[in-house]
Amino acid sequence: MPSDEPLTAEHVLEFPGGYTRTTGPVIGRFLTELRAGRLVGVRTAEGRVLVPPLEYDPATGEPVTGEYVEVGPAGTVTACAWVPEPLDGHPLDRPFAWALIKLDGADTALVHAVDAGNPKAVAAGTRVWPVWRGERTGHITDISCFAPEVTKIVSPVRSAYTLRAGGALGVFLEGIGRGVFVGGRCGGCGKVYVPYRLSCPECGLRIAERTELPGTGTVTTFAINNLPDPRAPEVPFVSAYILLDGADVPMIALVGGVPAHEVRHGMRVRAVWVPEDERKPSMASVRWFAPTGEPDVELS
Amino acid sequence: MAQRCAVIGVGQTHYTTKRRDVSMAGLVREAALRALEDAGLTFKDIDAVVIGKAPDLFEGVMMPEAYLADALGAAGKPMMRVHTAGSVGGSTALVGAGLVQGGVHERVLVVAYEKQSESNATWALSTHLPFSSSLVVGAGGYFAPHIREYMRRTGAPGHIGTLVAVKDRLNALRNPYAHLKIPGIDRAMVESTPMLWEPIRYLETCPSSDGACALVLSSERAATGTPAWVHGGAMRSEPIFRAGRDTVSPQAGKDCAADVYRQAGVTDPRRQIDVAEVYVPFSWYEPMWLENLGFAAEGEGWKLTESGATALDGDTPWNPSGGVLSSNPIGASGLIRFAEAALQVRGAAGEHQVDGARLALGHAYGGGAQFFAMWIVGREKP
Numbered sequence: 010m011p012s013d014e015p016l017t018a019e020h021v022l023e024f025p026g027g028y029t030r031t032t033g034p035v036i037g038r039f040l041t042e043l044r045a046g047r048l049v050g051v052r053t054a055e056g057r058v059l060v061p062p063l064e065y066d067p068a069t070g071e072p073v074t075g076e077y078v079e080v081g082p083a084g085t086v087t088a089c090a091w092v093p094e095p096l097d098g099h100p101l102d103r104p105f106a107w108a109l110i111k112l113d114g115a116d117t118a119l120v121h122a123v124d125a126g127n128p129k130a131v132a133a134g135t136r137v138w139p140v141w142r143g144e145r146t147g148h149i150t151d152i153s154c155f156a157p158e159v160t161k162i163v164s165p166v167r168s169a170y171t172l173r174a175g176g177a178l179g180v181f182l183e184g185i186g187r188g189v190f191v192g193g194r195c196g197g198c199g200k201v202y203v204p205y206r207l208s209c210p211e212c213g214l215r216i217a218e219r220t221e222l223p224g225t226g227t228v229t230t231f232a233i234n235n236l237p238d239p240r241a242p243e244v245p246f247v248s249a250y251i252l253l254d255g256a257d258v259p260m261i262a263l264v265g266g267v268p269a270h271e272v273r274h275g276m277r278v279r280a281v282w283v284p285e286d287e288r289k290p291s292m293a294s295v296r297w298f299a300p301t302g303e304p305d306v307e308l309s
Numbered sequence: 310m311a312q313r314c315a316v317i318g319v320g321q322t323h324y325t326t327k328r329r330d331v332s333m334a335g336l337v338r339e340a341a342l343r344a345l346e347d348a349g350l351t352f353k354d355i356d357a358v359v360i361g362k363a364p365d366l367f368e369g370v371m372m373p374e375a376y377l378a379d380a381l382g383a384a385g386k387p388m389m390r391v392h393t394a395g396s397v398g399g400s401t402a403l404v405g406a407g408l409v410q411g412g413v414h415e416r417v418l419v420v421a422y423e424k425q426s427e428s429n430a431t432w433a434l435s436t437h438l439p440f441s442s443s444l445v446v447g448a449g450g451y452f453a454p455h456i457r458e459y460m461r462r463t464g465a466p467g468h469i470g471t472l473v474a475v476k477d478r479l480n481a482l483r484n485p486y487a488h489l490k491i492p493g494i495d496r497a498m499v500e501s502t503p504m505l506w507e508p509i510r511y512l513e514t515c516p517s518s519d520g521a522c523a524l525v526l527s528s529e530r531a532a533t534g535t536p537a538w539v540h541g542g543a544m545r546s547e548p549i550f551r552a553g554r555d556t557v558s559p560q561a562g563k564d565c566a567a568d569v570y571r572q573a574g575v576t577d578p579r580r581q582i583d584v585a586e587v588y589v590p591f592s593w594y595e596p597m598w599l600e601n602l603g604f605a606a607e608g609e610g611w612k613l614t615e616s617g618a619t620a621l622d623g624d625t626p627w628n629p630s631g632g633v634l635s636s637n638p639i640g641a642s643g644l645i646r647f648a649e650a651a652l653q654v655r656g657a658a659g660e661h662q663v664d665g666a667r668l669a670l671g672h673a674y675g676g677g678a679q680f681f682a683m684w685i686v687g688r689e690k691p
Contacts, residue, residue: 295442
C-alpha cells in the first residue's frame with residue numbers, strides 16, 4: 010500500500026484463513042468442556058490441578074494423569090492490570106482489567122479479561138465469575154470475560170400522578186393566576202393563613218372567610234442556598250420566610266433583584282409577578298420577592 | 310402504675326457511607342443479633358418486634374416491615390412499624406417501652422435502620438410538587454433559616470456552630486461505631502469547608518450513613534444482664550403551619566421535655582442529668598436544643614457550648630458518642646441516641662463513657678422540628 014511518507018509502506022502478513030492448531034488430547038478436552046459450558050483442569054501426578062490444563066507438568070516434566078477435575082465456575086483474582094484504552098485485538102471494547110484468575114479448585118491461575126467497569130472494582134482477592142458467550146465453539150473466547158459478583162441491582166421505581174389542584178389549593182392558585190394572594194381567616198382564633206386553607210391548624214375549625222392579601226411583606230428569616238439541584242433555581246439563591254402584610258404565617262418564597270448577601274432580617278419586599286399574559290394559576294407566576302426600599306422592620 | 314421497663318440489650322452496626330456487603334435484611338439482623346447477644350437471649354425469648362425507619366422514599370421500599378419480619382425473627386409474633394420522620398428511632402423505642410410498661414409483653418425487640426446509600430435523602434426530601442416553586446433543597450435548606458433566626462435573636466457569634474462540629478467529631482474518634490472519623494479536626498478545618506445552605510457549612514452537617522441499631526426492652530421480672538431503667542418517656546408533635554409557631558424553640562419540644570422531666574423527677578436538667586445524647590444534625594442545633602430542653606436559659610445556650618460545658622469532660626456532656634453529626638442512618642439516628650443514653654448508665658460506653666453516669670437523656674426530633682421523642686434512663690430502678 011502506498012504511503013504519504015517516502016520510503017514508508019504498510020504491509021500485512023496473514024496466513025489466509027488463519028493457522029490451525031491441533032490441540033492434542035489434554036487441551037482438546039479443556040476446549041470441548043468449555044464448549045459445553047464447563048471449566049475443567051487436569052490433575053498432575055503430584056496431585057495438583059492445572060487450569061488451563063497442560064500436557065506435561067511444568068514442575069516435573071512428567072505427563073499429566075488424564076484425570077479431569079471440574080473447577081470454578083467462580084474464581085479469585087490473584088493479580089491484575091487495568092487497561093484504560095483497549096486495543097483492536099482485546100476481548101472488550103471498553104476499559105477492562107487483564108487478570109490472573111485462580112478458579113475454585115484449581116492450583117494455577119488462568120489469564121482472562123475482567124469487565125469491572127472501573128479500576129477500583131477489581132484487585133487481588135476480587136471474586137469473579139465467567140460471562141459465557143451466546144454461541145460457543147470450543148475456544149477460550151467462549152468465555153467473553155469474567156465479571157465481579159453481583160452485589161447490587163438497580164431497582165427503578167417510578168410513579169406518575171395527575172395532580173389536580175382542587176379545594177383550598179385551587180382557590181389559592183386561582184388568585185395567583187390573577188395576581189393576588191388569597192388567605193383565610195380562622196373564625197376561632199382570628200389568625201390569617203396564607204396560602205388559603207380549609208381548616209385552622211391551631212383550632213381545627215373550618216376557615217370560611219377568604220381574604221385577599223397585598224403582595225407586600227417582611228422577610229422574617231432566610232437561607233442562602235449554594236447547593237445546586239436541577240429542580241431548584243440556580244445558586245446562590247435566597248429562600249426566605251416572608252410574612253405578607255396582614256398574614257399570621259410566613260410563606261417560603263424566593264428573594265430576587267438583590268444580591269444574596271444584601272438580604273436582611275426585617276427587609277421589606279414586594280412580589281414581582283411575571284407579565285400578565287404569562288400568568289398562570291401556579292407559583293411560577295410569582296417570579297420572586299424584591300426589596301421595596303422601605304426601612305427595615307424591627308423584628309421581636 | 311406502669312410496669313418498670315429496662316433496656317437489657319444494645320446492638321449497633323458500624324455506621325458507614327455504604328454497606329455494600331449486606332441487604333437491608335442483613336443490616337437489621339446484624340444489629341438485632343448484637344442486641345440479643347448483649348442480653349444473653351435469642352429470638353425465641355422475644356415476644357414482639359417494633360421497627361422504625363424514616364420515609365419509604367429513602368430506599369424506595371414500600372412497607373419494609375413486611376419484608377424485614379423474617380430477618381427479625383418476627384414470624385408468629387406481633388410486629389409493627391413506626392414512622393415519625395427523623396425522630397422515628399426515639400418513637401420506636403417509646404412504642405416498645407410502652408408495650409412493656411403496659412404489661413402487654415415481657416420482652417420487645419426494637420430496631421431502627423436506614424440504608425441511605427440506596428438513594429439520596431436530599432432528593433427524597435425535595436420532591437418539588439407541581440404548582441409550587443422549588444425553593445427548599447434537603448433538610449439543610451429547611452433548617453438554615455431557623456438557625457439564622459436563632460443567631461439573630463441571641464446575637465450568638467458565628468463560630469459557635471464550628472465548636473460543636475469539632476467537639477462531636479473529636480468524641481466520634483472514641484466511638485468504634487461512629488461513621489465520620491476525622492483525626493486532627495479543628496475550627497480552621499471546619500471553617501475552610503464551603504457554605505452549603507448559609508449559615509450551615511459542609512462540616513457543620515451530618516453525614517449520610519448506612520446502619521441499624523437495636524434494643525431489647527424487658528419487664529422487671531424478665532430482665533437479664535445489666536439493665537438501664539426507663540425513668541420516663543414522652544412524645545409530642547405540633548402543626549408545622551400553625552400561626553405564631555416558634556420554629557427556633559418549638560413548643561412541642563418544651564412540652565415533651567417538661568413531661569419526661571416530670572416523670573423522672575428532674576427539676577434542674579443541667580445538674581441532674583449526667584449525660585445527654587441529643588439529636589443535633591446541624592451543629593447549631595446544640596445551643597438551640599440546650600435552650601429548648603432547659604439546660605440553659607433562653608438566649609444563653611450558645612454560652613454554655615462556648616464554655617466547653619457540653620464537652621466530654623464538661624459538666625454536662627452532650628453527645629459523647631459523636632452524635633448525629635458523626636453518624637446518621639436517619640431512621641436509626643434517634644434510636645442510637647436512646648441506645649447511647651442506656652449504654653452510659655450501664656457503664657458500657659467504652660472510650661466515650663462519662664464517669665459515674667447515673668441518669669441520661671436520649672432525644673430525637675424530626676420533620677420540620679415538629680415531632681419530638683425523649684426518654685430518661687437511669688442506673689437505678691425508678
